[in-house]
Amino acid sequence: MNLLLIRLIIFALLFFAGLKLYRMYREWKLDREELLEGDDQAAAEGHMVRCRYCQVHLPEADALRERGDWFCCSAHRDKYLEEQKSE
Ligand SMILES: [Zn+2]
Numbered sequence: 025m026n027l028l029l030i031r032l033i034i035f036a037l038l039f040f041a042g043l044k045l046y047r048m049y050r051e052w053k054l055d056r057e058e059l060l061e062g063d064d065q066a067a068a069e070g071h072m073v074r075c076r077y078c079q080v081h082l083p084e085a086d087a088l089r090e091r092g093d094w095f096c097c098s099a100h101r102d103k104y105l106e107e108q109k110s111e
């Protein structure tokens with residue numbers, strides 16, 4: 025009878041230890057996945073640049089580059105270049 029009780033206690037301890045380890049593993053895995061997702065998002069957004077004409081910020085991938093300056097669209101690029109010419 026005593027032996028059965030000891031076995032039961034050991035079994036319960038092992039069960040809770042396993043549960044705790046499993047929860048720790050799951051949290052660790054979630055943290056890792058969040059970290060990886062964050063990196064992917066930052067890489068997708070890329071470097072931010074500013075339109076020389078209207079000062080709006082936009083990703084480098086969507087911006088137009090002309091003579092070392094960045095522009096949000098071809099209309100602003102043309103307007104800026106026209107203003108530069110007239111000065
Ligand atoms: Zn612009």
